[in-house]
Amino acid sequence: MKKALTAMMLLTFAGSAHAVDLAGVEIHGFASQGYIKTSPDNNFPVSNSGEGSFNFNDFAVNFSKEVNPDLRVGLQLLAMDRGSYGKDKITLDWAFGDYRITDWLGFRAGKIKIPLGLYNESRDNDAARTFIFLPQNEYYDYERDSVNAITGASVYGSIPAGSAGTVNYQFQVGTTPIPLDGASARNYSAYISTVDAPLTTTDVNSSTAFVHHLEWRTPVGVRATFSGLHTSFDGTATGIYTDPVTSATTPVTAKWKFDSWHRYILGVEYLWNDLTLATEYQRDDYTVSADYQNPALENFTSRQASDGWYVSAAYRFTDWFELGGYYTEIYADRHHRDGSTFEDLGVGAPWQTWQKEKVLTLRFDPVRNLVLKLEGHLIDGTWNMSEYTDASKRNWYLLATKATVFF
Amino acid sequence: MFHPKRFCITGTKILLLLCLIAWGHSSAHAASFIVIANKSVVESTLTRAELQGIYLGEKVKWGNRKHIKIAVLEEERTLKEFLQVILGKTPSQFDQHWVRMVTTGKASMPPAFTDAQQLIDFVAKTPNAIGFVPSGQAGDAVKTIAIK
Numbered sequence: 001m002k003k004a005l006t007a008m009m010l011l012t013f014a015g016s017a018h019a020v021d022l023a024g025v026e027i028h029g030f031a032s033q034g035y036i037k038t039s040p041d042n043n044f045p046v047s048n049s050g051e052g053s054f055n056f057n058d059f060a061v062n063f064s065k066e067v068n069p070d071l072r073v074g075l076q077l078l079a080m081d082r083g084s085y086g087k088d089k090i091t092l093d094w095a096f097g098d099y100r101i102t103d104w105l106g107f108r109a110g111k112i113k114i115p116l117g118l119y120n121e122s123r124d125n126d127a128a129r130t131f132i133f134l135p136q137n138e139y140y141d142y143e144r145d146s147v148n149a150i151t152g153a154s155v156y157g158s159i160p161a162g163s164a165g166t167v168n169y170q171f172q173v174g175t176t177p178i179p180l181d182g183a184s185a186r187n188y189s190a191y192i193s194t195v196d197a198p199l200t201t202t203d204v205n206s207s208t209a210f211v212h213h214l215e216w217r218t219p220v221g222v223r224a225t226f227s228g229l230h231t232s233f234d235g236t237a238t239g240i241y242t243d244p245v246t247s248a249t250t251p252v253t254a255k256w257k258f259d260s261w262h263r264y265i266l267g268v269e270y271l272w273n274d275l276t277l278a279t280e281y282q283r284d285d286y287t288v289s290a291d292y293q294n295p296a297l298e299n300f301t302s303r304q305a306s307d308g309w310y311v312s313a314a315y316r317f318t319d320w321f322e323l324g325g326y327y328t329e330i331y332a333d334r335h336h337r338d339g340s341t342f343e344d345l346g347v348g349a350p351w352q353t354w355q356k357e358k359v360l361t362l363r364f365d366p367v368r369n370l371v372l373k374l375e376g377h378l379i380d381g382t383w384n385m386s387e388y389t390d391a392s393k394r395n396w397y398l399l400a401t402k403a404t405v406f407f
Numbered sequence: 408m409f410h411p412k413r414f415c416i417t418g419t420k421i422l423l424l425l426c427l428i429a430w431g432h433s434s435a436h437a438a439s440f441i442v443i444a445n446k447s448v449v450e451s452t453l454t455r456a457e458l459q460g461i462y463l464g465e466k467v468k469w470g471n472r473k474h475i476k477i478a479v480l481e482e483e484r485t486l487k488e489f490l491q492v493i494l495g496k497t498p499s500q501f502d503q504h505w506v507r508m509v510t511t512g513k514a515s516m517p518p519a520f521t522d523a524q525q526l527i528d529f530v531a532k533t534p535n536a537i538g539f540v541p542s543g544q545a546g547d548a549v550k551t552i553a554i555k
Contacts, residue, residue, distance in 0.1 A: 028509050028516065064512060069474035074512040094512055103466050113511045122507035129503070158465035166460055217463075219456060221495045274497055316499055365499070406506060 020407070029061035032126045034402035042396040044385040045133075045141035045183075047083030049398070055083040056400070060093060060124060072098040078124060082141070085183045093124065094149050104157040111149045111177075115170050115213035116227045117265040117280050120147065126404040130276070130314040130324035131361045132375040133400065136384050137308025137330040138265060138282045146184035147229065150174040150209060165218040172211040176231060178204045189237050192256045192290040197297055199239035199254055207232040221271040229263040241296050253293040261286035274316040276324075283307040283334065307334040314361075322363040330355040332383050351394045354381040371404045440489050440539045442552040443527065447473070447534045452553040458493045461537060463504060464514045469535060478538035479519040480526050489539045493554075 020027040034056040038049040046053045057080060064074030075095035080086040096110030113121040117138045122128045133141070152174015159167045178184050185201045193199045209231035216224045234257035241252045267280035289301040308331060314324030332353040333341045339350025361375040377398035442458065444450070449471050453461075460466030467475055480486055483498075490496045496504070508514040520526040523540040530536040531548035545551055 026515050030510070060510070062510070062512060064515060066515065072512075072515075076510070076512060096512065098512070100467055102472070103460070103468050121511045125506060125510040127503070128506045128510060158460060160456065160460070160466075162456075165456065166465055168465060217459075217465075219459070219495075271495060271500060273491075276500070316497065319499070322499075 025063050025065045027061065027063055028407060030058070030125050030127060030404055030406035032058040032402055032404040034132065034400055036398070036400045038398045039393050039396035041392040042379075042382065042385060043083075044398070045082055047085070049083070053083060055081045056402070057081050057088070058124060058126065059088070062093075070100055072100075074098075082183070085181065085186065089181075091179075102157070104159050106156050107153065108156065109153045111151045112154050112172060112174075114147055114150050114172065114176070114211055114229065115215075116147060116211070116229060116263070117282070118223070118225055118267040118269050118278060120227075124148075125406065126373070126402055127371045127406040130322055130363050131312075131326070131359065132373050132402050133359070133377070133398075135280070135308075135310035135312070135326055135328040136355065136357070137310070137328060138267075138280050140384060142183040142187045142384070144184075145182035146176055146178045150176050150211060152209075154211075161216075163219065165216060168215040168217065170211070170213040172209075174209060175206040176209045176233075178206055178233060180204060185235075188235065188256065188258065191288055192237060192254055193239070194297065196244055197239050197241040197252050197292075197294075199237035199252060201235050201237045201256075204233060204235040207234075223269045223271075225265070225267040227265045227267075229261070231261050232257070232259045233261075234258070241294055243296065250294060250296065252297060254297075255291045255293075257287075257289050259287040259289065276314045277312070279309065279311045281307070281309040304332075305334050306330070306332050308355075314363075320365045322365075324361045324363065326357075326359050328355075328357050328359075330381075330383055349394070351381045353383055355383040356380040369406055371402075371406070373400075373402045373404075375400045375402075438488065438492055438554075439542050440485050440492075441542050441545055442537065442539050442554060443530055443545050443549040444538075444552050445476075445530055445532075445534055445536045446550050448537065448550065448552075450552065451550070452555050454555045455493055458554065459495075462494055462501075464508050473535045476533050476536040477517045478526050478529055478533075478536055479517050480523060480539055481519050481521050482523060482541070485523075485539065485541050 035054055036046050036049045036056045037052040038044060040050040043050045046056050048055060060076055060078040062074060062076035064072060066072050076093040077090050078093035079088045079090045081088045092111060094111050094113050096108045096112045098108045100106035115121050119129060119134055123134055123139055150172050152172060154170055154172040156170040161167050180201060185204055189199050189201045211229050213227040237254045237256060239252050240249050242249050262285045265280055265282040269278040284306045287301060287303050291299050308329060310326050310328035312326035314322055316322040331337045339353040342348040342353045343350050358378045361373060364372040379396050448469060450469060457466060461475055461477060469475055486498055490498060490501050505516055509516050523544050526538045526540060527546060527549055530538045
């Protein structure tokens with residue numbers, strides 16, 4: 001009921017929303033309330049979406065000030081709810097100082113958005129895109145809290161390339177904070193949990209991460225990007241092991257590590273009048289290992305190689321109506337796309353190693369600063385959720401609607 | 408197996424597609440807008456690529472290293488034509504670009520004006536400012552920037 005009232009307040013607030021400027025401090029923000037319903041047995045990415053849920057919102061406000069023409073400072077506070085995580089807790093989304101020396105050279109320091117692919121930097125704001133859910137391989141909701149921002153420094157700039165357009169670059173170094181109560185940490189716990197020993201992460205340490213991002217913007221409406229993220233992180237998880245034969249229980253502590261994580265994303269976007277076409281390909285390589293302090297559980301080290309891609313199209317028919325859709329495929333093991341790895345190990349059905357989605361979205365902009373969306377997904381496979389929940393249906397659906405006010 | 412004939416047909420199709428794309432982006436007719444700037448701005452001409460960079464927040468400095476202040480005219484016809492001819496974007500695509508810039512802390516939202524005279528007044532009194540208005544409305548308070 002509280003969420004429904006929030007949605008109604010958003011609609012009332014729309015139309016009078018404008019940027020605010022207080023003593024040179026520019027204030028912007030957005031408030032986004034949604035409703036999500038998935039097939040009853042497949043809760044994703046909201047923990048209670050199977051029964052239909054209003055635990056699906058995002059709120060943010062940002063403050064920025066131009067200290068002098070070359071130096072800017074700012075920060076954004078963000079809260080979101082996805083049921084069992086988020087819970088509308090206010091977090092620092094980004095906060096940095098930005099010193100621009102020339103067009104081709106600038107520096108940022110603080111907590112900075114990570115430029116992965118075409119849209120990662122702006123994924124928080126629903127109003128900045130056509131779809132409610134961006135394709136989940138490149139913009140996985142359970143990873144949002146860990147690949148959202150880097151705490152460190154970056155160098156960036158724009159280099160004119162004559163008739164070929166412009167090349168924008170960013171290099172970042174720092175650590176990627178992984179909150180213990182977030183979806184990423186819980187997802188990592190699931191990687192090292194077993195049926196008899198569900199574990200909860202109690203500590204996470206991120207090593208130094210490096211990010212590189214090149215964007216080539218051509219004069220003919222094509223934008224191509226190539227991004228990479230390189231990092232490692234480790235932690236501790238605890239839980240209880242229950243012997244399947246005797247039902248005796250013993251405590252478990254596990255040291256786990258995601259080592260040498262290398263992510264690469266290639267993206268191309270093309271704008272032609274009211275048509276937007278986009279495609280991206282992402283591949284991840286990393287090693288997962290777990291060292292269990294319990295003789296009943298077998299330590300493991302496993303090299304992972306996943307990938308995925310999507311194609312999307314969106315067309316704006318009028319000032320107030322846009323129709324979009326995409327198709328995406330994601331594979332847990334790109335060397336065995338048929339899922340035989342899981343089957344051979346006896347840890348799951350083949351379809352739990354992929355996810356293939358068809359998505360259709362209606363976007364309405366009835367008045368300025370208000371966006372309404374309605375989106376449907378038909379999904380084959382459960383890779384994105386099988387590490388996290390006990391998904392039981394291979395073919396499932398996701399319906400979502402969202403109202404966003406921004407200023 | 409490699410078939411030269413099939414290769415040529417495929418190549419011709421790709422060439423035709425590229426020509427269509429290029430045509431779609433080069434069909435700029437005589438513009439009904441002009442670009443204006445504050446008289447402190449040293450530049451008198453800009454390329455389309457430079458204007459693109461300025462209005463996307465990538466090019467932020469004039470040649471004399473002064474910080475560029477951009478202004479946007481929201482009058483529908485002029486805005487649509489300016490964005491289409493210079494940026495190859497629609498107003499909604501342009502709005503979303505700047506929502507992304509602001510949401511990620513990269514830039515401030517450019518000031519927008521519903522009336523051309525208000526924009527001219529802003530550009531005239533703001534050092535290093537640039538804007539666009541319908542042709543013939545610039546007046547003497549600002550300088551006109553030629554597009555190469």
